[in-house]
Amino acid sequence: xxxxxxxxxxxxxxxxxxxxxxxxxxxxxxxxxxxxxxxxxxxxxxxxxxxxxxxxxxxxxxxxxxxxxxxxxxxxxxxxxxxxxxxxxxxxxxxxxxxxxxxxxxxxxxxxxxxxxxxxxxxxxxxxxxxxxxxxxxxxxxxxxxxxxxxxxxxxxxxxxxxxxxxxxxxxxxxxxxxxxxxxxxxxxxxxxxxxxxxxxxxxxxxxxxxxxxxxxxxxxxxxxxxxxxxxxxxxxxxxxxxxxxxxxxxxxxxxxxxxxxxxxxxxxxxxxxxxxxxxxxxxxxxxxxxxxxxxxxxxxxxxxxxxxxxxxxxxxxxxxxxxxxxxxxxxxxxxxxxxxxxxxxxxxxxxxxxxxxxxxxxxxxxxxxxxxxxxxxxxxxxxxxxxxxxxxxxxxxxxxxxxxxxxxxxxxxxxxxxxxxxxxxxxxxxxxxxxxxxxxxxxxxxxxxxxxxxxxxxxxxxxxxxxxxxxxxxxxxxxxxxxxxxxxxxxxxxxxxxxxxxxxxxxxxxxxxxxxxxxxxxxxxxxxxxxxxxxxxxxxxxxxxxxxxxxxxxxxxxxxxxxxxxxxxxxxxxxxxxxxxxxxxxxxxxxxxxxxxxxxxxxxxxxxxxxxxxxxxxxxxxxxxxxxxxxxxxxxxxxxxxxxxxxxxxxxxxxxxxxxxxxxxxxx
Numbered sequence: 001x002x003x004x005x006x007x008x009x010x011x012x013x014x015x016x017x018x019x020x021x022x023x024x025x026x027x028x029x030x031x032x033x034x035x036x037x038x039x040x041x042x043x044x045x046x047x048x049x050x051x052x053x054x055x056x057x058x059x060x061x062x063x064x065x066x067x068x069x070x071x072x073x074x075x076x077x078x079x080x081x082x083x084x085x086x087x088x089x090x091x092x093x094x095x096x097x098x099x100x101x102x103x104x105x106x107x108x109x110x111x112x113x114x115x116x117x118x119x120x121x122x123x124x125x126x127x128x129x130x131x132x133x134x135x136x137x138x139x140x141x142x143x144x145x146x147x148x149x150x151x152x153x154x155x156x157x158x159x160x161x162x163x164x165x166x167x168x169x170x171x172x173x174x175x176x177x178x179x180x181x182x183x184x185x186x187x188x189x190x191x192x193x194x195x196x197x198x199x200x201x202x203x204x205x206x207x208x209x210x211x212x213x214x215x216x217x218x219x220x221x222x223x224x225x226x227x228x229x230x231x232x233x234x235x236x237x238x239x240x241x242x243x244x245x246x247x248x249x250x251x252x253x254x255x256x257x258x259x260x261x262x263x264x265x266x267x268x269x270x271x272x273x274x275x276x277x278x279x280x281x282x283x284x285x286x287x288x289x290x291x292x293x294x295x296x297x298x299x300x301x302x303x304x305x306x307x308x309x310x311x312x313x314x315x316x317x318x319x320x321x322x323x324x325x326x327x328x329x330x331x332x333x334x335x336x337x338x339x340x341x342x343x344x345x346x347x348x349x350x351x352x353x354x355x356x357x358x359x360x361x362x363x364x365x366x367x368x369x370x371x372x373x374x375x376x377x378x379x380x381x382x383x384x385x386x387x388x389x390x391x392x393x394x395x396x397x398x399x400x401x402x403x404x405x406x407x408x409x410x411x412x413x414x415x416x417x418x419x420x421x422x423x424x425x426x427x428x429x430x431x432x433x434x435x436x437x438x439x440x441x442x443x444x445x446x447x448x449x450x451x452x453x454x455x456x457x458x459x460x461x462x463x464x465x466x467x468x469x470x471x472x473x474x475x476x477x478x479x480x481x482x483x484x485x486x487x488x489x490x491x492x493x494x495x496x497x498x499x500x501x502x503x504x505x506x507x508x509x510x511x512x513x514x515x516x517x518x519x520x521x522x523x524x525x526x527x528x529x530x531x532x533x534x535x536x537x538x539x540x541x542x543x544x545x546x547x548x549x550x551x552x553x554x555x556x557x558x559x560x561x562x563x564x565x566x567x568x569x570x571x572x573x574x575x576x577x578x579x580x581x582x583x584x585x586x587x588x589x590x591x592x593x594x595x596x597x598x599x600x601x602x603x604x605x606x607x608x609x610x611x612x613x614x615x616x617x618x619x620x621x622x623x624x625x626x627x628x629x630x631x632x633x634x635x636x637x638x639x640x641x642x643x644x645x646x647x648x649x650x651x652x653x654x655x656x657x658x659x660x661x662x663x664x665x666x667x668x669x
Contacts, residue, residue: 016044018093039120049095049102054203055154056147057194059222060323060378062100063205067092089113101141101378104322108382111138139391140383144190148524148550149183152496153193155509157181160489161197164458164480174444174455179477180223182361183493186469188396189365189374191321192497194224194358225325228354229476232438233289233483234461235310235349237367237412240282240294242309243301244408251411254279257292267341269295275422286415286436287422291348298347299340303331306347312400313373314362315355320375320399328355349438360474364461367416368434368469370409371402417466425487431498434469435462435490437483455479460486464494471497499524503549505572513579514557517655522552525569534566545569560657585609585656586631587649589663596666604663605634609653618647627651639667 002019019041020027028043035041049064067085072092075081089112090096096110097103114135119128157179164176183193198219200212212220221227243249257280259273271291276284285293298306307330311317316330331346331353332338345351355363358376366373375397382392416434420426426433438459445452458480463472473493475486499506503526510521525531525545533541533555543553557563557580567574591605608614610631615624620640627633637647644666651659 016042016091016093051202053147053151054201055199056150057145058200058202058205059196059220059224060100060194061202062102062104062323063098063202064095064102065098067094067096071096100323101143105141105379108141109138112136137385140385140388141379142381142383143378144185144192144380144394145194145378146192146500148546149496149500150193150195151550152500152508152524153181153183153195153493154197154199156489156492156496157195157197159492159509160486161477161480163488164477164485168481168485169479174446174479176458176477176480177217178223179458179475179480180227180357181473181475181489181493182224182358183471183473183497184361184365184376186365186368186463186472188394189320189362189376190380190394191358191376191378192471193493194378196221196223222324223476224357225321225323227356227476228326228328229356229457229459229478230353230440230442231315231349231355231360232440232457232459233349234360234363234436234438234459234474235315235353236286236289236294236347237416237436237461238310238313238315238363239298239301239306239347240286240412240415241313241367241371241402241408242306243297244282244411245309245402245405246301246305248301248305249282249297251283251407252281254281255285255290255293255296256280257290259292261292261295261344263296263299263344264341269341269344271295282411283415283418286412287418289419289437294347295344299344301347303333303343303346307332309402310363312371312402313366314376314399315359316353317359319358319362320377320397321358322378325358326356328359329353349440357474357476360459360461360476361472362474364463364472364474365469366400366402367409367412367461368463368466368472370404372398373400375399413466420462423484423487423490425491429491429494431464431494432466433462433464433490433494434466435460437486439481439483442479456481458483458486460490462490470501496524500549503527503529505529505567505569505574507567507574507576510576510578513581515581515583517557517580517582519555519557519578519580520552521555521567522550523567523574524549525551525572529569532568534568535563540565582655582657585612585651585653585659587614587651587659587661589649589661591634595664596668598668600640600667601636601638602665603634604637604647604649605632606649606661607631608633608651608659609656612651612653612656615650615652616647617650619645621647637665639665642667642669 031043072085074084097106115133117130117132121127161176161179169175179197181195184191198217200219257271257273257277259271261269275288276290280290280293310330316328318327331342331351335352342351346353362376377394379394381390384391413434416436420433420435439456440459441454441456444455458477460475460483463469505525507523527547527549529545531543531545531551532539541553541555543551545551560580560582562577562579564577585608587608589606592602608627608631610629612627613624614627614633616635621637625633625635639645646662646664649661
């Protein structure tokens, strides 16, 4: 019981035992009223971790929790028992970072507890207090994530998955229901966004853990860093780099594509020949994703060689992020199922190869940097919380280098620019994009008639501007189908990035109509810009953008109908029209059960909106009543004569359109 728990938590006069948490105000009042008869029992207010935006990278931030018995008391293999956290100054009932950045940077974030000395009289009454040790706040861990950009990527990913399902997967038994995007800076490897779909809210983790853990969409899974996926054709640029750099091919080398690879007698893999056929060079092979070219070049290069290059570019290895990430693997000759034909499958990103979205983004950044791979990281700096002074700043760290021996990366880039010219949403993009799509097969199959087919994922790598890249990204959408289906997602991400960079005004998605008089507008503008919302020259709302340019404000719409609103931020202006339609007020008649009665009156009861006014009209009746806080109402209806009469009830409530109901009553003698 309680005594056992007190022993387990090493209760003493300097280590309090927490009897209950989150107690009600009634309990607080009761204990305070009886404090003289409860010596040693105190009501203590403590701080808790809360998140202003709980849905921003929750998988990466991690969480805090109570110290477990295993972490408090550690017994090594020799039977030696130590208390490492106690030696660091923790009490057993303290909170500690248990996952993500909260755990990794616990020592920086924690700070130092203060000590308050309490003096009591012999009967336990507190007679004095003194602060003997002043508490010190922990340091601030500043991340590379921009919250507004992260939110824009989150929304773009969700929007793209919805588009795939509504456009392509309407008749499929397997819907695109999950995915991940990682966006990094090519200049230093810093992560600008890491999106998971579905995701969860940090502030609801404790109360909704059962729902989250039971969700078949696995919202608690950090797909961006720990999801393992076959890369498909996004792997082909790595094979091209290896073959060019190793001298297996050059700019003018070609492979003949007739749709079937005939090198093996008993294994004849195919190519769709989409957009190409005949003699294919490396640029064309990347642009049109020619399987035959990469089957042959991969076989001649060998997996030993192209794997070595892929590792250097960040595939199948740790990227360096501060939190837990899956390593993945490449297909090798040591695999238990290895055959010579597996080399050609691995060369098009199939075989046993699995990688993470963060590895795809790191790989894309390495291609953009002509073979230089930076350590991928989330932490920008450690700051003094009181002064803002930078105590430690993350510097770009080169993890690996592929020596560029001429035109290797230029040729691969030309092919990847060619890919963007074939993808909807990217072909006319105002900034040059280099990308590579992938449609990797899943193990699950389905039938079209008598033909068995594999379900496929959507994968994509991209960087921009291609001439001097600033950002790179990796995308995976489960059951998404063709890689080109992520084209609009890539465009949306680059739109958000360039808007963030130049400070131009952008608004988050706005519905065509609303049933609420209060509209919330959010978006991005120049840092600290003044944001105004006007209608017909009248100002409706005003706020200031944050330092990162994000803003959110509420606008009240006065009347029903169409509203043309103008949003300004400095010299930037955005105009949109939204229709406001009030929802009908709730009005339900619950009594009487029988509409026939014998007395001179009957009570009519019902439910409407809280505090609404209900009007009753009919022969001999013209009155109104006020509904209660729960929306319930009752009214006495009188009929002076026998017969049948119809009475009309009308409910009026602020923010709702009037609702009308009728009831027909019959009075019998």
